[in-house]
Amino acid sequence: MIRIIQFVSLIIVFFSFTAIAETKLSSSELVNTKKIINNLCIACHAIDGNSVITVNPKLAGQHAAYITKQLNNFKSGLRENVVMAGMVANLTEEDMINLGHYFSEQNILLSSAIENGVGSLGENIFRAGIKNKGVAACASCHGPSGHGIPDKYPRLNAQHSEYTLAQLNAFRLELRKNDPAGVMRTIAQKLTEHEMQSVADYIQGLR
Ligand code: HEC
Ligand code: HEC
Numbered sequence: 001m002i003r004i005i006q007f008v009s010l011i012i013v014f015f016s017f018t019a020i021a022e023t024k025l026s027s028s029e030l031v032n033t034k035k036i037i038n039n040l041c042i043a044c045h046a047i048d049g050n051s052v053i054t055v056n057p058k059l060a061g062q063h064a065a066y067i068t069k070q071l072n073n074f075k076s077g078l079r080e081n082v083v084m085a086g087m088v089a090n091l092t093e094e095d096m097i098n099l100g101h102y103f104s105e106q107n108i109l110l111s112s113a114i115e116n117g118v119g120s121l122g123e124n125i126f127r128a129g130i131k132n133k134g135v136a137a138c139a140s141c142h143g144p145s146g147h148g149i150p151d152k153y154p155r156l157n158a159q160h161s162e163y164t165l166a167q168l169n170a171f172r173l174e175l176r177k178n179d180p181a182g183v184m185r186t187i188a189q190k191l192t193e194h195e196m197q198s199v200a201d202y203i204q205g206l207r
Pocket of ligand 1: 042043058059067154
């Protein structure tokens with residue numbers, strides 16, 4: 001009997017811990033964050049950050065601090081984008097931290113590659129880089145499955161290939177300049193359009 005009681009209380013403790021671990025936000029922070037998303041973000045990024053329109057990035061499952069950094073960069077203009085600059089103009093630092101937590105806690109919807117699966121050029125670039133051009137493997141910073149490494153290296157897997165390709169081109173043309181030490185600009189400038197398309201397609205299918 002005592003054993004059973006111990007077992008049951010253990011289960012209760014386990015479930016109460018998982019319930020607490022669900023969100024870092026207090027209930028009032030959660031209400032406020034959802035209000036911001038419903039007012040400003042939902043049309044393009046969806047309530048759970050799994051945007052359907054492929055030019056708008058999925059935010060679900062992205063590292064919290066990375067999201068907050070991007071929002072700050074849009075606000076300061078370090079990352080130039082007219083639409084996103086308008087979205088963040090009236091957000092406080094606390095709002096941006098809470099939005100980071102909220103989206104990082106949503107599950108990203110997986111997708112698939114169109115042409116660049118196992119054995120493709122896209123996979124080769126992702127896993128091994130391009131040695132004769134001095135391009136490091138994407139996996140060395142973004143992780144073997146593209147899940148990223150918090151806080152500096154963003155998650156890439158399952159992202160819309162159209163968005164990933166647009167970012168690679170933005171880095172290549174130095175339209176996006178908020179990558180520390182120009183790390184992504186240096187890499188993108190060594191890639192051809194075909195190589196960028198291939199790796200972006202492979203990344204869309206990564207799980
Ligand atoms: C009208 C559509 C639109 C709305 C509304 C919108 N976004 Fe965006 N968002 C975009 C686009 C397009 C980009 C890509 C910008 C670029 O190319 O640099 C983006 C990029 C981002 C990024 C960077 C993601 C990454 O992986 O680097 C974050 C974070 C973000 N948005 C959060 C938000 C939040 C939070 C809101 C609401 C406060 C919001 N967005 C509202 C269209 C939108
Ligand atoms: C040496 C480390 C490193 C390597 C190698 C690397 N990246 Fe990155 N990447 C970064 C960092 C750091 C950022 C974040 C930039 C920022 O803070 O805005 C980034 C950002 C990105 C982004 C923007 C994500 C977003 O949603 O904002 C894309 C896309 C990307 N990398 C693709 C790639 C691809 C494809 C490769 C391989 C060809 C690659 N990266 C190799 C370090 C790296």
